[in-house]
Amino acid sequence: MLLTMKVKLYPDQYQHRSLLETMERFNEACNYISNIAWTNHTFGKVAIHKLAYYEIRDKFNLSSQMVVRAVGKVAESYKIDKTCQHGFKKHGAVVYDQRILTFKSTDEISILTLGGRERITIKYGEYRQLNMQRVRGQADLIYHNNIFYLMVVVDVPDADPIDPQGIIGVDMGIVNIATTSDGEVFSGKKCTEVRQRYSNLKAKLQSVGTRSAKRHLKKISGKERRFKKDINHCIAKSIVQTAKDTNRAIAIENLKGIRTNSTVNKTVRTAMGKWAFNELGNFLKYKATLAGIPVFEVDPKNTSRECSMCGHIDKKNRKSQSEFLCVNCGHAENADINASNNISSRGICQLPHRPLSC
Ligand SMILES: [Zn+2]
Known part of the structure; x- marks a missing residue:
């Protein structure tokens, strides 16, 4: 690798x-x-x-x-x-x-x-x-x-690959930085708070505009970045450990697809950029490869609109940021968990022992 x-x-x-x-x-x-x-x-x-x-x-x-x-x-x-x-x-x-x-x-x-x-x-x-x-x-x-x-x-030498029995789907987002198909949620709350705090501080310093303010500005932008990086490291470590303990592969959305296929508005997109999904995705791939765990990238299209129970795709399925309610079968779930289930089932077909339904 x-x-x-x-x-x-x-x-x-x-x-x-x-x-x-x-x-x-x-x-x-x-x-x-x-x-x-x-x-x-x-x-x-x-x-x-x-x-x-x-x-x-x-x-x-x-x-x-x-x-x-x-x-x-x-x-x-x-x-x-x-x-x-x-x-x-x-x-x-x-x-x-x-x-x-x-x-x-x-x-x-x-x-x-x-x-x-x-x-x-x-x-x-x-x-x-x-x-x-x-x-x-x-x-x-x-x-x-x-x-x-x-x-x-x-x-980097890859570890001996595991023979995965099953797959963990990981959905990456802003409100929740990562959500797994096991239902584990890594909230972005603390990160959002820190980002908000820094962004207020930055706005103040920018309006001051003196040399020392500029120096300070540089320093805090570094601090914010390191904070985010640490969080991404921790999340990746935890998910890879779970995969290792349960002998499963990991599926994530195709990283390139996230930006280009995103239908979110500009403000959210800026936040997404700041949150660097790629960083988390790359950490996941790196740590997983070192542990011999395969990471599959799946097509990100409609992962948040598709019902993980009946497969019905509809914009109306997504009631709000956190709420998923299928208009076809009535399946109700946290929206990020539903998405991570979709990611997981798309990944399953890439497994060596894939189910006959693939
Ligand atoms: Zn459904």
Whole structure:
């Protein structure tokens, strides 16, 4: 299983400056390359490389491999959109690979900067049990709130898969962050309170607008994010533990589908974005895979409108946020539990021992 982790760097003052200069130079080079690509209408990696390589090396004094990565970054960007010239932010990501970045131990990297290789201390928190030998491919160096991080892709060995007897459906939402088909509800109440508190505080600080207010604002946005992350971790841990104890697989709604198929209004959608379903879904997948528990993604269409008893789909089935009452068979249930039951039964057909009805 490939997993992206965020690794925090602890450079000394000199190294910090050096990384920052490298980042700025790298992105200047990207802008220069982008201009060459655009004016020559040349967007392929190899073609840009031929056009720009020597010029970039001369002009920006970057190592050969860094030029290769800069060209790669520009080419990747034009792959998505060729209708306008692309610009790169001063502190945009620097792309590293094994030739210019090595993991020396569990707490040290060797990374190429303009001034040569630097050994920098790292910490990767909750993922520290992972073996850095399993780092795959490229890593992005990013800079956020004056801190450097590496986004690293690691190949995590999957545990021996269980032979699931049954499935837990998990519905993710705002009012209830997660509801399982066992009827377990992880309420979002506490999170909503915290979010409200922070959002009031933020509004106040924004209206003040001084430098110290801005600093404070940054700090609390970090706190809010960490709080939410902790909650998602706890929920994922608990659900995966239940699945393990009861020898069942997990079914969730297809994560991509949640955003695009959502019919909720804009305010709710903003809240949903803030709540990052993807984070919970990703934690679930990650923890489950490590435990050998399969996670199935099911079609999210109508999971909240379909009756989990008779299969009747109707907008009117959903009486309110929390109430489900089937207009066909009269089945009444908490709406989130009904949805998680639907998710569970959609997942059942993906099981190795699926029922004949699938
Ligand atoms: Zn029904």
